[in-house]
Amino acid sequence: MANGNDRFVNQIADINTDYTKWYTDVCIKSELCDYGPVKGTMVFRPYGYAIWENIQAEADKRFKAQGVSNAYFPMLIPQSFLMREAEHVEGFAPEVATVTHVGNTELAEKLVLRPTSETIIGNLYSKWISSYRDLPLKLNQWANVVRWEKTTRPFLRTSEFLWQEGHTVFATPEEANADALKMLEVYKELANDVLALPVLTGVKSEKEKFAGAVATYGMEAMMKDGKSLQSGTTHYLGDNFAKAFDIKFLDKDGTHKYVFQASWGISTRLIGAIIMAHGDERGLCLPPPVAPIQAVIIPIGAAKNPGVLTAANALHAELEKAGVRVKTDDRDQSPGYKFNHWELRGVPLRIELGARDLAANIVTVCRRDTSEKFTLPLDAVAQKTPELLAEVTRNMYAKADDFTKSHIVRVNSLDEMSAALDGGNFCDAYWCGDRECEDKIKQQYAATTRVHHHDQSDAHDHTCVCCGKKATKRIYFARAY
Amino acid sequence: MANGNDRFVNQIADINTDYTKWYTDVCIKSELCDYGPVKGTMVFRPYGYAIWENIQAEADKRFKAQGVSNAYFPMLIPQSFLMREAEHVEGFAPEVATVTHVGNTELAEKLVLRPTSETIIGNLYSKWISSYRDLPLKLNQWANVVRWEKTTRPFLRTSEFLWQEGHTVFATPEEANADALKMLEVYKELANDVLALPVLTGVKSEKEKFAGAVATYGMEAMMKDGKSLQSGTTHYLGDNFAKAFDIKFLDKDGTHKYVFQASWGISTRLIGAIIMAHGDERGLCLPPPVAPIQAVIIPIGAAKNPGVLTAANALHAELEKAGVRVKTDDRDQSPGYKFNHWELRGVPLRIELGARDLAANIVTVCRRDTSEKFTLPLDAVAQKTPELLAEVTRNMYAKADDFTKSHIVRVNSLDEMSAALDGGNFCDAYWCGDRECEDKIKQQYAATTRVHHHDQSDAHDHTCVCCGKKATKRIYFARAY
Numbered sequence: 001m002a003n004g005n006d007r008f009v010n011q012i013a014d015i016n017t018d019y020t021k022w023y024t025d026v027c028i029k030s031e032l033c034d035y036g037p038v039k040g041t042m043v044f045r046p047y048g049y050a051i052w053e054n055i056q057a058e059a060d061k062r063f064k065a066q067g068v069s070n071a072y073f074p075m076l077i078p079q080s081f082l083m084r085e086a087e088h089v090e091g092f093a094p095e096v097a098t099v100t101h102v103g104n105t106e107l108a109e110k111l112v113l114r115p116t117s118e119t120i121i122g123n124l125y126s127k128w129i130s131s132y133r134d135l136p137l138k139l140n141q142w143a144n145v146v147r148w149e150k151t152t153r154p155f156l157r158t159s160e161f162l163w164q165e166g167h168t169v170f171a172t173p174e175e176a177n178a179d180a181l182k183m184l185e186v187y188k189e190l191a192n193d194v195l196a197l198p199v200l201t202g203v204k205s206e207k208e209k210f211a212g213a214v215a216t217y218g219m220e221a222m223m224k225d226g227k228s229l230q231s232g233t234t235h236y237l238g239d240n241f242a243k244a245f246d247i248k249f250l251d252k253d254g255t256h257k258y259v260f261q262a263s264w265g266i267s268t269r270l271i272g273a274i275i276m277a278h279g280d281e282r283g284l285c286l287p288p289p290v291a292p293i294q295a296v297i298i299p300i301g302a303a304k305n306p307g308v309l310t311a312a313n314a315l316h317a318e319l320e321k322a323g324v325r326v327k328t329d330d331r332d333q334s335p336g337y338k339f340n341h342w343e344l345r346g347v348p349l350r351i352e353l354g355a356r357d358l359a360a361n362i363v364t365v366c367r368r369d370t371s372e373k374f375t376l377p378l379d380a381v382a383q384k385t386p387e388l389l390a391e392v393t394r395n396m397y398a399k400a401d402d403f404t405k406s407h408i409v410r411v412n413s414l415d416e417m418s419a420a421l422d423g424g425n426f427c428d429a430y431w432c433g434d435r436e437c438e439d440k441i442k443q444q445y446a447a448t449t450r451v452h453h454h455d456q457s458d459a460h461d462h463t464c465v466c467c468g469k470k471a472t473k474r475i476y477f478a479r480a481y
Numbered sequence: 482m483a484n485g486n487d488r489f490v491n492q493i494a495d496i497n498t499d500y501t502k503w504y505t506d507v508c509i510k511s512e513l514c515d516y517g518p519v520k521g522t523m524v525f526r527p528y529g530y531a532i533w534e535n536i537q538a539e540a541d542k543r544f545k546a547q548g549v550s551n552a553y554f555p556m557l558i559p560q561s562f563l564m565r566e567a568e569h570v571e572g573f574a575p576e577v578a579t580v581t582h583v584g585n586t587e588l589a590e591k592l593v594l595r596p597t598s599e600t601i602i603g604n605l606y607s608k609w610i611s612s613y614r615d616l617p618l619k620l621n622q623w624a625n626v627v628r629w630e631k632t633t634r635p636f637l638r639t640s641e642f643l644w645q646e647g648h649t650v651f652a653t654p655e656e657a658n659a660d661a662l663k664m665l666e667v668y669k670e671l672a673n674d675v676l677a678l679p680v681l682t683g684v685k686s687e688k689e690k691f692a693g694a695v696a697t698y699g700m701e702a703m704m705k706d707g708k709s710l711q712s713g714t715t716h717y718l719g720d721n722f723a724k725a726f727d728i729k730f731l732d733k734d735g736t737h738k739y740v741f742q743a744s745w746g747i748s749t750r751l752i753g754a755i756i757m758a759h760g761d762e763r764g765l766c767l768p769p770p771v772a773p774i775q776a777v778i779i780p781i782g783a784a785k786n787p788g789v790l791t792a793a794n795a796l797h798a799e800l801e802k803a804g805v806r807v808k809t810d811d812r813d814q815s816p817g818y819k820f821n822h823w824e825l826r827g828v829p830l831r832i833e834l835g836a837r838d839l840a841a842n843i844v845t846v847c848r849r850d851t852s853e854k855f856t857l858p859l860d861a862v863a864q865k866t867p868e869l870l871a872e873v874t875r876n877m878y879a880k881a882d883d884f885t886k887s888h889i890v891r892v893n894s895l896d897e898m899s900a901a902l903d904g905g906n907f908c909d910a911y912w913c914g915d916r917e918c919e920d921k922i923k924q925q926y927a928a929t930t931r932v933h934h935h936d937q938s939d940a941h942d943h944t945c946v947c948c949g950k951k952a953t954k955r956i957y958f959a960r961a962y
Contacts, residue, residue, distance in 0.1 A: 034608070037605075041555035043555065044553035071524065074641055094585075095583065095584060099578045100582065102579070123518050124518075124524055160555055
């Protein structure tokens with residue numbers, strides 16, 4: 001990541017006056033990613049990809065604890081497969097990339113690059129599942145997918161992205177729906193504990209649900225501009241794909257029945273969520289569980305005092321042994337330059353070690369999340385760092401949670417909604433449930449329904465924020481990425 | 482993996498009379514993989530994918546020890562990029578899949594699905610590299626690639642496969658070439674220690690080298706039918722891609738210079754190598770370091786004696802604690818059925834635990850690699866298993882190494898070559914180095930040059946096995962997958 005002209009690349013736009021440019025500046029200048037040569041594509045540079053690897057490891061272990069196994073299915077799907085589920089093709093066809101030729105030869109059947117894999121996996125499940133003994137079947141794949149989007153932004157919306165897609169199969173609708181809800185909880189725990197990200201979870205509206213699902217559940221995270229980022233979804237698919245791909249099993253009662261399915265996914269979008277929920281005027285602020293570098297040691301005045309580097313290297317080894325992802329920055333640059341460099345990159349802890357510190361057997365520690373500075377005895381650093389990192393994670397979560405809670409506004413009219421949205425808030429509103437009101441709000445205020453409020457108990461006692469008719473739901477409206 | 486009709490699926494073709502069918506039977510019936518709906522594609526089922534995950538983990542850690550970082554580049558490459566390196570396009574164009582449409586809209590520029598990523602990575606390296614301080618740059622990506630092949634076989638040759646591709650950049654040709662050689666050593670160590678796979682390593686002929694490389698180095702493994710499987714290659718690319726993509730750096734001497742590059746890859750083909758180098762008449766035989774299940778516990782007579790299952794579960798927990806990947810098969814099936822089931826799947830150790838064993842405080846252990854059966858005190862199993870697994874790995878390597886060494890024949894004439902090849906051997910031969918002889922041997926005997934023999938000292942003292950002219954190289958000829 002060393003770069004001769006860091007002094008200039010470190011300059012990022014002001015988060016308060018130009019949030020959009022701030023976001024892309026942070027993405028590019030912290031070397032998380034770069035633009036690919038084809039419009040709408042992106043490159044995951046090592047620093048960004050390492051965050052994804054850490055998310056993957058944490059997610060994968062949670063999936064396996066749910067009895068899920070990994071597999072890998074072909075990326076190329078016969079175009080005809082997409083057509084078999086009516087809603088599914090309608091939802092995905094416009095953004096699907098199609099392979100027509102190999103070399104100079106035209107293919108007999110056009111192939112699409114998977115936008116998601118329900119169809120091809122359905123085809124194989126129909127082959128593999130024959131008896132109730134084969135159920136439940138819980139597979140996941142880590143893969144690239146392609147959805148051609150008109151407006152693209154790094155991590156948030158690119159024509160190719162990386163994700164995981166879980167595809168589970170059950171004998172009954174209840175089990176399949178329960179799995180979709182269970183995986184939503186798994187995602188929420190991952191967001192909270194690993195990304196320090198508070199999320200709102202709940203049912204999506206008919207309009208916002210996955211093309212081909214009976215119900216979609218989502219988790220929404222609030223970004224610092226008050227917009228929502230859909231950060232993970234789980235779907236109860238009913239027997240829609242079972243019927244389209246003839247996935248049946250012989251039940252204990254001797255009859256053949258269609259299976260019921262769920263699917264669920266999170267993607268490299270989560271990196272965008274981390275950037276926008278935690279970042280600040282100095283750049284990235286990474287949650288320790290996914291930070292590629294959790295602590296950076298800055299030796300100060302090492303040129304004049306070789307003992308400093310020796311001590312830094314010894315501390316580095318100790319921290320590594322304590323399971324901390326540590327880096328020692330011994331480049332020939334000023335301390336101030338290095339402070340900026342690693343602040344931009346969001347490293348949770350900076351450990352400064354100079355000649356005077358060394359003489360006093362201490363180090364100065366600076367937290368990225370609070371800018372708090374304090375000294376620690378040199379021989380206590382390795383032991384204290386893991387708990388410090390855990391404290392940083394908890395504090396980052398608490399800060400983001402406070403921010404989220406203080407930016408949710410109960411609104412009773414469209415005027416209130418408009419003001420709340422313009423003030424960078426989510427709207428907690430009652431809604432009749434009709435698509436027309438949803439469409440009107442989207443058109444007039446650029447806000448969409450995100451997820452149902454967890455408390456639906458009094459929804460029927462209120463009137464719709466838009467049309468004034470009887471409400472059927474309490475739901476969050478927000479502007480969204 | 483449980484399946485009601487295992488009794489029938491366990492039947493595989495005879496390895497001695499129909500090696501080809503034996504191979505696909507093992508692939509499919511051990512549930513490593515399945516065929517995809519598009520001709521030439523395959524599905525990695527959980528058991529096969531878990532082997533790949535284990536290979537990945539072992540390889541990734543070795544790459545990182547070489548200072549390599551992971552990144553991810555777009556799969557879609559502008560067709561024009563492929564054209565920039567003349568040999569590269571000639572080599573890959575016929576098997577490249579092309580995306581022409583998104584939805585109903587034709588793309589302005591055709592995009593190809595990466596068959597390998599030198600071109601798109603070259604494009605980005607030209608952006609990222611400007612100074613000698615940016616070198617060396619060592620990136621790797623784990624990705625899917627697409628090469629449309631006419632004849633396909635699971636793991637060995639499929640239109641989409643999974644691999645890693647390392648792309649390294651240096652200031653000098655010497656460093657780049659040294660990296661290609663170093664990574665060949667890393668691959669060899671991985672093959673030997675992790676896959677228990679002996680390999681021959683060396684330079685590839687001009688004809689067999691990578692399209693766009695100055696030199697290709699390969700590792701070749703002997704399968705049980707005496708054919709060779711190219712199991713990994715590393716390439717010294719010179720400045721070919723630097724010139725095609727204008728990758729230059731400002732050197733210390735103040736002048737701009739082209740960089741020199743290497744690239745290197747291993748793929749899911751390695752799973753094919755494991756199957757064919759170690760498998761036998763009973764199916765798979767997996768090297769413990771990559772086996773998804775290293776030990777399977779079979780409780781015997783548990784229905785009549787509940788203590789058996791309790792003891793099995795306790796042993797299971799102990800083995801897990803000892804770091805062993807263990808499975809307890811408590812299905813309602815006969816022991817014989819289970820023995821076949823897990824033998825077909827190549828689990829290294831079977832641990833039988835019955836009522837009589839339990840009374841005597843012992844278990845019966847059966848090694849998949851030797852069929853050796855012996856008892857162990859119940860309380861010593863968890864402690865002994867890791868060393869037993871290491872012994873299995875060593876023995877599997879030694880067996881494969883003996884097999885390889887005893888199937889390499891020095892040949893001095895085409896008649897000797899023909900006989901050696903038909904007898905299932907590699908040929909150790911002297912060769913003039915001319916393409917015509919290589920082509921003639923391929924046409925007449927279906928054998929190709931694999932890699933240079935490590936000892937080239939007396940190559941010039943001999944004559945070419947084909948044309949009788951002065952030899953310039955000692956090289957292995959073999960039939961190959």
